[in-house]
Amino acid sequence: MAQSRIYFSIYKAKNPRNSCSSCLCHIVEIVQVDYTPFMDKTINFRHFAKVAPVRRLLEYAEAAQGGVESLVAHARSGETAKERWTDMDGKQTASSRTAKDAGTKKGSVVASFVSRIPPLRSGLGDSLGGLAAMLVALPSAIAFGLIVYAPLGSAHAGKAAVAGVIGTIALGLVAPVFGGTSRLISAPCAPGAAVLAVFVGELARNHSIRPEIIPLYVALVALLAGLLQFVAGSLGGGKFIKYIPYPVVAGYLNGLGILILAGQLPKFFGLPKDVTLFTGLFSPEYWQWPCIAVGTSAVFAMLLAPRITKVIPAAIIALGAGIACYALLARAMPALASLQDNPFVIGPIARTGAGFASTAADQWAQIGQIGFDGLGFVVVPVFTLAILLSIDTLKTCVILDAMTYSRHNSNRELIGQGLGNMASALAGGIPGAGTLGPTLVNVNSGAQSSLSGLFAGLSALAVLLLIGQFIAWIPLAALAGILIVVAYRMLDWSSFRLLKHHSTVFDFFVILAVVVSAVSMSLIAAAGVGIAMAILLFLREQVRFPVVRRKAFGHQIFSKKKRRPTDLRVLESEGMKSVVFELQGQLFFGTADQLFTEMEPYLSKCNYIVLDMRRVRSVDFTAANMLRQIHARIRAGGGRLLFSSVPQTLPTGQNVKNYLGYLGLAESLEDVAFFPELDDALEWMEDAVLSKARAGTLFGMGEILDMSNIEFFAGLSAEAMADLRACVTERTCEPGEPIFRRGDRGDEILFIRQGTVKIFLPLPDGATHHLATFGAGDFFGDMSFLDRCERSANAIAVNRVSLYVLSRQVFDEVSLHHPVTTRKFFERLSHAISMRLRQTNAELMALEQS
Structure with a gap:
């Protein structure tokens, strides 16, 4: 591998008030650092901040006066641009952020990395990343649109495909502007499609609702779900989404995967609409072999593409393989070459932007036909959809943060997603969320900012306006094959590992209950079961907690x-x-x-x-x-x-x-x-x-104790008492009066004759910590008496306090002539301190054992 070096320069602006990328600057110093050890890794500025020359430049920039300094790195290497340069905050910088960004705050230092490629590559990376992400998102969006309207039959396939594309456009144009999460791609997603597909199926079975008005119900649900996301983000509800237990989310996503799989298998086999899935799977006479051939080619391409190349997204290769297989079959079967009444392809769609706009306007013009009874149908789907889309978005954001060393704003992103879904609903599209697959492609394609999401939306708009008519020829079986792989990957097979441990068996059955509810009843029922299970999980953890x-x-x-x-x-x-x-x-x-x-x-x-x-x-x-x-x-x-x-x-x-x-x-x-x-x-x-x-009396609570009544001196001879009386002085303190403070010089030990004294330790924030309380007959200040150092805490009189004060200096003078009294005094002091330590040991032992 060729050696890779990074050249750091400090540029000092001559005119700090008008600092920009083109202002006159002079180079202060240039150093070079070998960054070969960091190749094939995500490079963070903290790696280089530890290098001595770079640290010296930073110190200079901090100390410089009168100018604006910017630290710039130029990378030169024989390697390809694999590194993702990140700044001090962990956020990826664009090469266009130069001295102008540094000049926003005078005297600040902005670490701006400029790659080996020209500065224009920043915008080029966003545009290429957005284009690549669109190529991944668009086929899935079309497929998700078909899932939503599948219960209405093939007559709505064209509208369904366009709804998926419009959803990609609206989310791409609105969510990046208001959400702001760098490199996030928003598009229609599997959870939203599954929820709406179940909702459409329930409406289709309700004979009181006309089929032609069902798309309006879908748009209304999407609009209200987006509004709910917007309100949740505005009120700071983004932080509450993460409190949904993982087993509930895992069960819901597994249920969605199974529903998507069950919904796509009939299209994969080309089963007639009036044949159930179970019957069709075991009745080869119903199978349409062209569908199976096209779907199988898409599945194999979807699975094998990542092993062959990572430059072209697997979904694009799979879609191309399905279209190619269909084209070959059309040569042998002329009926496949006709678009009219062809059940194997999407079918005719509107070809102009005016046509799309008029279709959306005509749809919303029927809003008056939905009465209050109809609104009752949308309440649960709205909340279910809003929660699932929010979870999917924030989950993608968390993964994106880990990849790019950045940090998203959950509330702001919910606002952006809500506005994007509202725009999609108004334009006749289906809702979506921040999707992981297109986002990963976007990052790996060189995107550096939220502009890449905007480019994805513009690319999808260009596709719809310029080559939208070709969407009609996309084989349904090819999309079914892609979605079968997506659904399979949604299934969390690792959930079965929860059965291995007794402590996680309940979590497995929570997942299983939500899955069974989603498959056997509905996603709405599964949402209710999920909420109930979340409550049970909470109660279980609370009961377990002592x-x-x-x-x-x-x-x-x-x-x-x-x-x-x-x-x-x-x-x-x-x-x-x-x-x-x-x-x-x-x-x-x-x-x-x-x-x-x-x-x-x-x-x-x-x-x-x-x-x-x-x-x-x-x-x-x-x-x-x-x-x-x-x-x-x-x-x-x-x-x-x-x-x-x-x-x-x-x-x-x-x-x-x-x-x-x-x-x-x-x-x-x-x-x-x-x-x-x-x-x-x-x-x-x-x-x-x-x-x-003591039969109702506490010794020493009221009267002033004489030295002979203090337990410390009990048992001493009259001669020793006389010696000690000659050493002590008396002192009286009023309530709240400080006896001494931390840092005071003193060598006295104080014996309490009356009252109560509290010892406080001053804290840096101005508060105090209560250390001990001493009553009549006790003593304090022994530490300074023994080591002659400064006081370590504050002593405050709680009430009126009378004291005997014994100075170490005076005591030493007396001890020269009375060694026996000195020995007895220190024996008593040692015994009292040891008793206090034993009491502390007992408390620590009890604390440890508990």
Whole structure:
């Protein structure tokens, strides 16, 4: 392989205010980079941004002042143009984006890749890509048009073919302009054709509707479906399309494939209209061998073409093979050479643009013949069609994004598709979507922008106006052969793999149910079954999801209020009498029993049960009623039910606290309490347990403690107490007053004589995180006392606080003369810190085990 090099240049515009591709520029620097390792890959600018010379150019461009800089790459190589150059954002750039684009924002750097071919190749690539895509889309569009109107008989074949072409034109001219997804090709598609074919079949069997007005019903459904897509995109509904479960979509597409296959086999075998498919398949006397020969040639060409060449689309080769086979047969069978009353070809169609326009106008002139009863027929098909076309489009867009490192706008694309389908309906065409096959051909043919879609529409218009009369000679069996291959490829055979795993068997039966409904009843019934199955899938996942995220007893989870060793021993001994349930997800009728089952063993055994609802997303009436039953069981056992972090504003607008209060779980009940945070509930519960253990009094809650009453100093000799009293000073802080802040210099340890102190960690966004709470008889500030470093957090007085302050500097001076007192002090401090670490270890272990 010849060596490939890329030459990067920085161009600096002399006139930044009037920067354009022709402005006077001078070259700042040129470097060359070998891009041989990247050949045969999709090249992204990030590959080269890591190369030292290119990085140096970028740094220069960012630092330059007073001009507009553009980074340009020139590729020179003996290789063909296989690479697709992409810019920093992952979007493919056209070579025409030069210094003018860079000048839109002064001082910005735009990475614009210019291929080895001239700048005009950008527009040429879009035009060639659009032409190639049209050649793929047009035969399928004609075939889809025939599918839609097949229930009306061969007399409507010419109109059906033209409807497919008009749909290609309208979508190609409108959708790229308003949708804007780069390189996306929109055209009539199989899902839309299948839905409309079933709809036309149901109308044809309804003898109250005249056959000549059925095309108007089709146009009305297409118009309203397009309007629904437009409204959905305008209201931001594009993001909701992806929430349809894949098994439902897979089942629907499989059902569509089977329906298309069943609809094309009669044409493939040339069966009479009054012969059923099952009878005809097993009755060779009904077979038309010219149809079989033409259809077989198209099928083989469709399958073998990709192995021979990828330059010409397989559908074009297949159509050509079918026409050639028909032409050979016409030499031996003169009846085939006549267009009049020939059931093997499409048949006569309008030959002028005025004829097409007048046909559409005459069709819409009959709109008054559709009454309110007739509108009832179109409601379900409209919604079904809009959803399927939207899914097909957005699915293609996702694949296109992955190929081109771009990102589409779902809502904008739905608006474009809706307007395109509305235009198609008004012009007498059939609706469509962003189609994958023509889009892939478009990308591989060198298209670089959404203009390629516009070229596809213009090419289809040229075909209709210039050689539209030749469409009449297209053999129906050739189109049937192409569609049989398309339908076969629509079938997701990998769905059978779902039977191998127990967890996915239900998904397989969802697919099967939708397929059976589509084939045995109708696509409308399949849509209803799909919605029901989607609900079942949602319920299954919700029921599988555990509603209790974590369960912990009183000796496994503690509040942030630091307790003295004696208090910790009490809490540990009483720990099994209190339990905390952290709930999550949806509390509704599907998970209410799961919640009760989890809590039932503890309802009569525990004195305090805490329900933390911070992660709860919704509560329905069934779940609320279950909570009432849980409360009744707790009250019967003499316990109390505590709620924490109850959501007051959910995305649904529900205020859970008010909802529970309305249903009977209000704060006015003596055995029910609500707390803003879990830590508040834990602290209240711990205080209640300690108060009960001390016969209703908490030590040190009201009076100011003397040093001898603080547990840290308990048991010290009178001499040691005297030494320590000489070291400490007293300090009083008012509520809300900061005792110290993070970053303050200090070496003091502080012992609380009265009141409560909270420790907060400042966060970068200005908020704070509550770390711990200390009460009377406890101490804080020990880290700076030990390492003499800056304070690591803020200490704030919750209420009036009285403190003993012991400075390390003063303590060191005393320790020189009283080593025994120093040793005992550090022993007490080490023991207290170790107890805090053990408590933390217990909480971490409980968290890990849950």
